[in-house]
Amino acid sequence: MELSGVSVAVIGLGVSGVAAARLAIAKGADVYVSDTRSEESVAARGADLRVAGASVDLGGHDLERLAGAGVVVVSPGVSPNAPVLRALAGRGQGWISEPEFAARFYAGPLIAVTGTNGKTTTTLLVDHLLRASGVRSLAGGNVGGGLAPPASDLALVDDPPEWYVLEMSSFQLAGVTTFRPRIGVITNLSPDHLDRYDSEEAYYADKGRLFHNADDSSCWVLPAEDEEVDRLVGDAPGKRYYFGQRAGAHAFVADGTFATRISGESEPLSSVEDFPLLGRHNVDNALAAALVARLAGADPEGIADGLRSARALPHRLEPVADRDGVLWVNDSKATNVAATHSALASLDRPGVLLLGGFDKGEDFAGLAEVTNARVRVVLAYGSAGPRVAADLDRGLADTSRAEGSTCGGEGSAGGSMVVELMGSDFAEVVARAAEVARPGDVVLLSPGCSSFDMFESYEERGQRFAQLARGAI
Numbered sequence: 001m002e003l004s005g006v007s008v009a010v011i012g013l014g015v016s017g018v019a020a021a022r023l024a025i026a027k028g029a030d031v032y033v034s035d036t037r038s039e040e041s042v043a044a045r046g047a048d049l050r051v052a053g054a055s056v057d058l059g060g061h062d063l064e065r066l067a068g069a070g071v072v073v074v075s076p077g078v079s080p081n082a083p084v085l086r087a088l089a090g091r092g093q094g095w096i097s098e099p100e101f102a103a104r105f106y107a108g109p110l111i112a113v114t115g116t117n118g119k120t121t122t123t124l125l126v127d128h129l130l131r132a133s134g135v136r137s138l139a140g141g142n143v144g145g146g147l148a149p150p151a152s153d154l155a156l157v158d159d160p161p162e163w164y165v166l167e168m169s170s171f172q173l174a175g176v177t178t179f180r181p182r183i184g185v186i187t188n189l190s191p192d193h194l195d196r197y198d199s200e201e202a203y204y205a206d207k208g209r210l211f212h213n214a215d216d217s218s219c220w221v222l223p224a225e226d227e228e229v230d231r232l233v234g235d236a237p238g239k240r241y242y243f244g245q246r247a248g249a250h251a252f253v254a255d256g257t258f259a260t261r262i263s264g265e266s267e268p269l270s271s272v273e274d275f276p277l278l279g280r281h282n283v284d285n286a287l288a289a290a291l292v293a294r295l296a297g298a299d300p301e302g303i304a305d306g307l308r309s310a311r312a313l314p315h316r317l318e319p320v321a322d323r324d325g326v327l328w329v330n331d332s333k334a335t336n337v338a339a340t341h342s343a344l345a346s347l348d349r350p351g352v353l354l355l356g357g358f359d360k361g362e363d364f365a366g367l368a369e370v371t372n373a374r375v376r377v378v379l380a381y382g383s384a385g386p387r388v389a390a391d392l393d394r395g396l397a398d399t400s401r402a403e404g405s406t407c408g409g410e411g412s413a414g415g416s417m418v419v420e421l422m423g424s425d426f427a428e429v430v431a432r433a434a435e436v437a438r439p440g441d442v443v444l445l446s447p448g449c450s451s452f453d454m455f456e457s458y459e460e461r462g463q464r465f466a467q468l469a470r471g472a473i
Contacts, residue, residue: 002027003024003027003028003029003071004027004028004029005028005029005030006028006029006030006070006071007029007030007032007065007068007069007070007071008021008024008029008030008031008032008069008070008071008072008073009031009032009033009034009065009066009069009071009072009073010024010031010032010033010034010072010073010074010075011033011034011035011061011066011072011073011074011075011078011084011085011095012035012074012075012077012078013033013035013037013042013045013046013049013056013058013075014075014076014077015144015150016075016076016098016150016151016152017033017035017073017075017098018033018045018048018049019098019102019149019150019151019152019153020073020075020098020101020102020150020152021033021049021052021054022049022052022152022153022156023101023102023105023152023153023155023156024071024073024101025049025052025053025054026156027105029071031049031053031054031055032054032055032056032057032062032065032066032069033046033049033054033055033056033057034056034057034058034060034061034062034066035057035058035059036059036060036061036084037058037059038058038059042058043058046058061084063084063087063088066084066088066093067088067091067093069093071096071101072088072093072094072095072096073095073096073097073098073101074095074096074097074098074175075098076097076098076142076169076171076172077171079196080174080196094177095175096175096176096177097171097172097173097174097175097176098150098151098152098172099141099142099151099166099168099172099176099179100172100175100176100177100178100179101151101152102150102151102152102154102155103151103155103164103166103178103179104178105155106154106155106160106164107160108160108161108162108163108164109162109163109164109181109182109183110163110164110165110166110180110181110182110183111126111163111164111165111166111181111182111183111184111185111292111296112166112168112179112181112183112184112185112210113126113165113166113167113168113184113185113187113292114167114168114169114170114173114184114185114186114187114207114210115185115186115187115188115189115207116187116188116189116190116336116338116339117187117188117190117281117334117336117338117339117342118187118188118281118282118284118285118288119142119167119168119169119187120142120143120144120147120167120313120316120333121277121282121285121313121316122185122187122285122288122289122292123139123141123143123148123165123166123167124139124143124147124148124313125285125286125289125306125310126139126165126185126289126292126293126296127139127148127165128289128306128309128310129289129290129292129293129298129302129303129306129307130162130163130165130293130296130298131306132298132302132303132305132306132309133293133297133298133299133301133302133303133305133306134302135162135163135293135296135297135298135302136161136162136163137161137162137163137164137165137296138154138157138161138163138164138165139165139166139167140153140154140164140165140166140167141165141166141167141168141172142166142167142168142169142172143167144459147313147314148167151166154166162296162297163296166181168210170203170206170207171196171206173206173207173209173210174206174209176209176212178213179209179210179212179213180213180214180215180218181210181218182217182218182219183218183219183220183221183292183295183296184210184211184214184218184219184220184221184238185220185221185222185288185292186207186210186220186221186222186223186229186232186233187223187284187285187288188223188226188229188284188338189204189207189226189228189229189232190336190337190338204228204232207232208232208233208234211232211233211234211236214236214237214238215237215238216237216238217238218236218237218238218239219238219239219241219295220233220236220238220239220240220241221241221242221243221288221291221292221295222240222241222242222243223242223243223244223284223288224242224243224244224245224246224249225244225246241262241291241295243284243287243288243290243291244284244287249261250262250291251287251288251290251291251294252287253272253283253287254266254268256271256272256273257269257270257271257272258270258271258272258275258286258287258290258304258307260290260291260294260300260303262294262295267294267300268300269290269300269303269304269307270304270305270307270308274307274308275307275308275310276308276310276311276312277310277311277312277317278312278317278319278329278346279317279342279343279345279346280342280345280346281342281343281345281346282317282346286307286310290303290307293306313333314330314459314462315330315331315332315333315458315459315462316331316333317329317330317331317343317346318330318331318462318466320465320466320469320470321466321469321470321471323469323470323471324439325438325439325440325441326434326437326438326439326440326441326442326443327349327441327442327443328442328443328465328466328469328470329442329443329444329445329446330445330462330465330466330469331343331444331445331446332445332447332451332458332459332461332462332465333458333462334446334447334448335357335360335447335448335449335450335451335458336360336362336448336449337362337363337364337366337367337448339446339448340355340367340446340447340448341366341367341370343444343446344367344370344371344374344375344444344446345370345374347374347375347442347444349440349441349442350374350375350376350438350440350441350442351374351375351376351437351441351442351443351444352375352376352377352378352379352433352436352437352441352442352443352444353371353375353377353378353379353444353446354379354381354429354430354433354443354444354445354446354447354465355367355378355379355380355381355388355446355447355448355449356379356380356381356382356383356384356385356388356422356447356448356449357381357382357383357384357447357448357449357450357451357452357453357454357461358382358383358384358449358450358451358452358453358454359383359384359387359449359453360384360449360450362448363391364387364388364391364392364395364448365391365392365394365395365398366395367391367392367395367448368391368392368394368395368396368398369395369396371392371417372396372416372417375417375444376416376417376418376436376438376441377417377418377419377420377433377436378392378417378418378419378420379420379422379429379432379433380392380419380420380421380422381421381422381423381424381426381429382424382447382449382453382454383424383453384449384453385421385422385423385424386421388419388448389419389421392419393419420432424453424454426454426455426461426464426465426468427468430465430468430469431468443469445461445462445465447461
């Protein structure tokens with residue numbers, strides 16, 4: 001894509017917006033960047049971009065300049081209902097997401113990973129397995145947390161890789177037009193971001209934009225026996241490959257061993273017991289990543305080595321302390337109900353669950369059964385705390401009625417677990433977890449909510465939890 005003399009406007013000075021601006025400057029564009037924010041950190045990023053050659057507005061947008069740009073790139077943190085985007089739409093000006101912009105400069109094939117949960121783990125596992133097999137790859141996109149760069153940074157690498165691997169959020173997919181991965185992955189689907197979307201169907205529709213430019217050369221890596229995913233894919237062209245335990249799946253577990261079967265005979269990889277990541281859902285992530293790596297040309301021996309040498313990612317079922325017989329696990333990245341359900345299903349010991357944060361509008365009642373079976377105490381905290389407690393009560397009552405009896409014990413609604421409503425002092429929540437935990441327990445931070453009522457990010461929340469767990473309580 002030639003940008004010399006082209007006007008490129010970037011809305012938002014977040015990490016991806018800054019990366020898009022730097023890429024546009026490097027490609028010779030006339031760059032204008034704007035953001036409604038003007039606090040110190042944003043101002044510092046704006047000053048750096050001015051030095052690099054961009055025009056920058058803070059505290060508002062020059063609508064005339066945005067409307068006259070040849071390309072408008074929007075950061076994923078900017079809501080589609082933001083006044084500036086509504087104004088641009090009224091003038092007939094479209095916009096694209098930062099990965100869409102970046103991928104136009106990639107010099108090799110692309111692997112794109114989306115889904116509701118497991119995107120980051122799967123993206124970085126794919127990159128790890130490819131590298132373990134000697135295949136040059138670069139990972140980036142929506143990974144965040146300093147674990148990988150934005151998509152635009154990958155376009156500025158001097159020595160292009162054999163494969164680009166991008167994590168794609170629904171917000172980023174909403175702004176694609178020409179985006180076409182050679183291999184596309186959906187890890188799973190469940191409702192999320194209902195604070196930003198009008199319905200789960202609208203959320204799924206943005207995920208489905210992954211398939212909009214599919215052709216016969218496309219490869220799709222999909223969870224086996226997932227009707228929602230099958231509906232989303234529809235009749236998109238390309239070859240389908242499945243991971244899971246469905247008969248005929250292309251990546252599966254047989255006799256405790258990861259295996260792939262692209263065509264013909266199955267290829268054993270490594271023992272599931274040798275895979276270091278906690279949780280059964282991470283077995284699915286490993287199957288998806290192994291299948292992608294195999295399709296991208298990695299050899300079975302390298303994939304097996306990569307599975308054995310994988311490491312847990314920060315804030316994703318990350319053990320952070322083991323004190324007095326109590327294991328403390330940081331799953332702060334679990335920002336929706338489905339992610340928390342997966343974490344709970346992976347527990348092999350009783351525990352204390354920290355559940356709450358910023359209320360995104362999801363129903364927590366669906367957690368009641370798995371929580372009641374595996375957790376002794378739930379500490380419902382933050383702005384979502386009251387609704388968490390009420391939903392769990394309702395879910396337990398519904399389960400009891402369906403079974404025709406109660407579970408007994410002292411928990412709310414007759415269940416064996418106890419739900420305690422806490423406030424928004426996170427140190428007090430963690431201190432209470434330490435008080436009620438017993439030797440042999442796990443204390444699990446798997447909030448099922450975003451962090452924005454109390455923290456800047458899920459990373460900050462997880463780091464604070466780890467600090468408290470390691471001795472500040």
